[in-house]
Amino acid sequence: MLSVVNSATGLVNGFFEWFGNLGIFSWNVLKAGATPPYEWRELIRQLDEVGSKSLPLVAMAGAAIGVIISLEARYSLSRFGAKSMFPATLVYSVLQVMGPIITGLVVCGRVGAGIGAELASMKVTEQIDAIEASAINPYRLLAATRILACILMLPLLTLGTDACALLTGWFAQTLVEPLSFHQFIQDGFKGATFNAFLPQTFKTAVYGLIIGLIACFQGMQTRGGAEGVGRAATNSVVLGSLFLILADVVLVKFILIVFA
């Protein structure tokens, strides 16, 4: 009985300790990132790493999602005699729900694991200590640049995912029932306002914050050789994805209240 209580206490302590350390880490990154000297060159390198190098992957994921939604939507709408709603269903499904979350999860897998493993490897080989010993703030050079790159790039990547999904969704529909792209877009966006799509796209900046912050935190807190590096990469993806989905619940509710 005592051992159960002890292990439960340990778990609760570990939980609060983790969040406490994340809070301290976030404050250090914010302080370092907001004050000069700014690491522009590293930021540009990270924008390329997070943005351009993720684009093919999110484009492919978007293309696949477009086809899947197209197939599912046509089948469901046909059953209810609402085939004319197909363009709007596809556009709203992609832009409001699937595009942002798929982009977030794909980038979390690629970039989160990459950042987590890279920083963890630097930590266990004392490269981060060497940066600190060279009088360079590692929070500014390594963490702030990566987190900012994720924040800036996620909305742009989401636009890429959305575009590919709409294109392949329309193409899959056209193979079965010809529909001009112009007509598809016109019907899909009929009556739509910017408020319906922009907040959903820009909420991915919060996904970027979560992905970058969790991955940098996991990487820079690593201890214990190759096993620690593996654990940091895994935790970056698992925790990043989990927090991303949880944040989406809050963000969707927030957007519905504010931009309804």
Next chain:
Amino acid sequence: MATACDIAMKQKQPGKDGCSPVVAIENLRKTFVSQMVLNGISLSVNRGETLAVLGRSGTGKSVLLRLIIGIETPDSGSVRIHDQEIVGLALDRMGEIRKKMGFLFQHAALYDSLTVAENVAFPLEHHRRDMSRSERGDRVKQLLAEVGMEGDFDKMPSDISGGMQKRVGLARALALDPEILLLDEPTAGLDPISSGEIDDLILKLQRERQMASVVVTHDLHSARTIADRLALLNEGEMVIEGTFDDLQQSNIGFVAEFLKQL
């Protein structure tokens, strides 16, 4: 003409004639989880002087260096660099002090995604923004030539030997012309010839640059070659501090046992 400070330094009398030690450690304690790693260590190092910190593996020698450069924080005690207390100093303020220090890590800790030349240029790119690209290139060439690595500019750290990595690490540590040089096991894992070459290199740099150096090592032969004074640690406590002759004349059992390796 020698200043009062230089004379005091040569006589190994820190604090005399207004010459305060460059590094002064007082009653330093550090614990990891429940293990006391350093227990009440006090040391000082003057300009132009090399102090070797000796001891068995796991006696807190490397931790001592990390405390001096502020990568670790002590539980209690004081670390003063040029009379400035660094314990509890903010990271950016600490950065200013670190610019005066060079650190050679035990495994060199070269940035593995950068070439040899880029590794050495790294501190210059961040702290000497007034330097043009060609000036920086010249400085890197000069530093690599100083450590005998002039032909390996474009090699990656993974393509060079452990001894060569330490030379590059040393060149990087010297990039900002430090007044204090901290060397963590500079000869560990090297063959006797490479160890001798690194020792000669450290001696040459000391003669030319007159830095205050702290060398952590368990290589007594190397310590005897490069150090003016030696400090022997055991289980986190200072056993003895003095010249090599002082150690030889000591009747402490642990000192005699340690000297047997010669």
